[in-house]
Amino acid sequence: MAAQAGVVGLGLIGGSLGLDLQSRGWRVQGLVHRQATAERALARGLVSAVSTDPACLSGCDLVILALPIPLLLNPDPALLEALPRDAVITDVGSVKKPVLEAWNGRHPRFVASHPMAGTAAAGVEAGLAGLFQGRPWIATPDAQTDPDALAVVEAVARDLGCHWLTSGAAQHDQAVALISHLPVLVSAALLRAVGEERDPEIRQLAIALASSGFADTSRVGGGNPDLGVAMASSNREAVLKGLAAYRWSLEQLEEAVLRDNWPQLRQELERTQALRPEFLRTAPEVNP
């Protein structure tokens, strides 16, 4: 009999995992909250079977919690109860310290992990085959993590085409604050500043003239507010640290403009021009 995986939550990440796991020979049992979602998930072939009853997970060898951060940090007692004690449990949350704190002691074979993949889409219609191919999947084991369970998650990640990494949870959360959570606030502040423009002629011109540079820089700031709040609230300290570094950096650029120090501004922009390819060595370049 094929191994059975449970996927809890069938949004973009959960649905994509369902598709890819099935294509690798897993029987995939989905668990969702609403009956309508269950029906769409089955119609889309995201899972082999689906239920709204946590008891459906009883035969699973592996359960992946693809839940929004707030539900992951405060799991439903019925879900906790239903997780098989000998199954490997992992999550896909974009913060790892709070997840470890919430889950250590709750299940002996829990592995905190985070596949870094995404599109702008969300919900049961968003799941996409091959989403994880070539993307990083990072785990943040600590002293309580079962090494055999960790090896199971690694094997699944590699089988799905992911680049496997491990790190400390705090280091993961600070890195993700810098390259994922901070950009959301930086980008939202740009939209907010432009939105504050009260001169109707300037406002209309800004709308007429906004081009791909504005579109790119404002993209993540115009994203899902729930995701933004979940990131900031669950990774608060790291986000505040990132914001402080960001404010300092912006001040250096502003000071160069204020002082008409154009050689200084050129030097700063030469440095950022050189930095970008370094930080995007491994990223898919959607818009070069």
Add this chain to the structure above:
Amino acid sequence: MAAQAGVVGLGLIGGSLGLDLQSRGWRVQGLVHRQATAERALARGLVSAVSTDPACLSGCDLVILALPIPLLLNPDPALLEALPRDAVITDVGSVKKPVLEAWNGRHPRFVASHPMAGTAAAGVEAGLAGLFQGRPWIATPDAQTDPDALAVVEAVARDLGCHWLTSGAAQHDQAVALISHLPVLVSAALLRAVGEERDPEIRQLAIALASSGFADTSRVGGGNPDLGVAMASSNREAVLKGLAAYRWSLEQLEEAVLRDNWPQLRQELERTQALRPEFLRTAPEVNP
């Protein structure tokens, strides 16, 4: 005999204009600084004829100055001398107040204008047919602008498929500061903040985990430093005003995080989510 247009500078904008004007029946005379550029421009078919001698412009009915801002604001005396007095002269600079100040009185038929089009490419290899199709082309006439000359530039812009607009130069420059120049500094500050990370493990993780969100938000901050300096120095007051509005906006978001005021942060992010489509109604959405 077909009308003759001169294009001064054959980088992305000048080269693309050369291609499109020829396709609309113009004979296009290019003027460039270096012989090697002249040869490549001719080989690429950007122009009908090309020279490094400003005297080549003598037969032109229209001359488009597609020069970098610093050269546009401090034009070569030999170029000024060579511009036919009865030709219509226009520019493509992304700031308009300093251009009007530099050119009013220098040529009776000068029209300050700005086609809003671009790619990341630059130089004689960058010119692209159809670059202006569907894009805005804005002129900023003042009391000294010759209405017939303005009508000529409008006809050319519309013939190239542009959406034609006019506004005051100050309003143009403030709008462009908000949607084009400010994003460069906001985005550069993000790269600079991430680049400042000194913990080698966090730095390596940030590099490994940087994804499309970081790629998009950092794109314009990793662009051409000369362009960034030209924007900031020629549009200094508007850029500083934009930066002040931006700092205030970022502070509001940071304060919500600092005070654990998640309803406030959600409200802010709901607002930016609603603002983005409003400001990008007319922009080409490269990366939705």
